[in-house]
Amino acid sequence: MREVFHQSLEEIQDRLVEISELVTVAIGKATKAFGTSDVTLAEEVIDDDEIIDEKALALDELAIEVLARQQPVARDLRIVVSALRMSASLERMGDIAEHIAQLTRMRFPERAIPKGLKSTFTKMGEHDVKIAQQLTELLRTEDLTLIDTIRNADDALDDLHISVFEKVLSDSWKGEAAATVDATLASRYHERFADHAVSVARKVAYLSTGDWTAPTEGIEIIVAEGFAPDNT
Amino acid sequence: MREVFHQSLEEIQDRLVEISELVTVAIGKATKAFGTSDVTLAEEVIDDDEIIDEKALALDELAIEVLARQQPVARDLRIVVSALRMSASLERMGDIAEHIAQLTRMRFPERAIPKGLKSTFTKMGEHDVKIAQQLTELLRTEDLTLIDTIRNADDALDDLHISVFEKVLSDSWKGEAAATVDATLASRYHERFADHAVSVARKVAYLSTGDWTAPTEGIEIIVAEGFAPDNT
DSSP states (O other): OHHHHHHHHHHHHHHHHHHHHHHHHHHHHHHHHHHHTOHHHHHHHHHHHHHHHHHHHHHHHHHHHHHHHHOOOHHHHHHHHHHHHHHHHHHHHHHHHHHHHHHHHHHTTSOSSOTTOHHHHHHHHHHHHHHHHHHHHHHHHOOTTHHHHHHHHHHHHHHHHHHHHHHHTSTTOOOOHHHHHHHHHHHHHHHHHHHHHHHHHHHHHHHHHTOOSSOOTTOOOOOOTTOOGGGO | OHHHHHHHHHHHHHHHHHHHHHHHHHHHHHHHHHHHTOHHHHHHHHHHHHHHHHHHHHHHHHHHHHHHHHOOOHHHHHHHHHHHHHHHHHHHHHHHHHHHHHHHHHHTTSOSSOTTOHHHHHHHHHHHHHHHHHHHHHHHHOOTTHHHHHHHHHHHHHHHHHHHHHHHTSTTOOOOHHHHHHHHHHHHHHHHHHHHHHHHHHHHHHHHHTOOSSOOTTOOOOSOTTOOGGGO
């Protein structure tokens, strides 16, 4: 029974890695499409999100089956429950990549990135892609040192998010209302993507250390998931 | 054992209702504070969100304990797993109420509601409060006819959400960039709040009908959770 459970856990882990890889591809394409006004690439991201949704649903079903058949307790139970939560976060990250692609498509053939914010959004996109890559690696290897990289990229994204609002609210901002709306939504999407990644990374840390409810000592992870620097 | 499990389920249901009641109070205060620039009321919402977070966490711990001790299978297992998910959605609805309160505080003593959008946001707030009330009632009574009311209010909110963007992007919009940012974020928060409520309502429907993966026949619920009419 223990051996069967171990195999189930490996299967769950493999599937989380697979979904995280798909999310990495999605955010890579979405931020590239956003930066280059590539509507074909944007359409790909929008079409492919369904695959992420399906895989997340299938993983949830597997996790529920494992709970029913193998009746795990203690740490094993928490691993399976946290897999359900990680699946939900990854699925949401896919949705956000889709939202960025939708912004691109909505503005096409115009540029979705407002003037004066191109380098900011390029950096935000790079951080999101890096975060997704590191998260995939973290899920695959459980190498907790990767969490620092994810956290640092998330901090950088928060700073960039704030800088978008400083720019938009400054006297030098000449954007039309449409540009202001786009900047606001795009910045929020980029920042939320990273928040979800941090949330998944935190769960990996909890599982590795066995400490479910308190932040991992020495690994200072932002507690206020969903905290948006723009609206405090 | 069956009797113990039944008691546990009642306890879980009671706690979901309790959290939903707190979320209803939070969104009621947040939208009132937003409409009247009442910073004291906004502060209350911000302070009290911690209570919602704590209660959601405690409910999660209870659900995990029930899984470990009572090892439910089949429909019973799905009820407990879905409680974990409903808890996450309710917790997020609390966060969104807090975000609306934070917008109010950030703009104080200025008005957070941009000129020309007061009646729109008043209606959005009323729909969100109604949705939260109906959701609490749905969780308490499992009266599935309430789902229609929630769905209709969500549809109305989606229309209002679109109307905010039509207004902001129209020639008649004279708002500064700050007003455009506020309108964009506030509209998105109001709309997301309802999305999460629909997601919880859908889970109640699934549980009552036993159909976990497909939408309930005769109860047409928006499938694209997280779909934002503003960015398609």
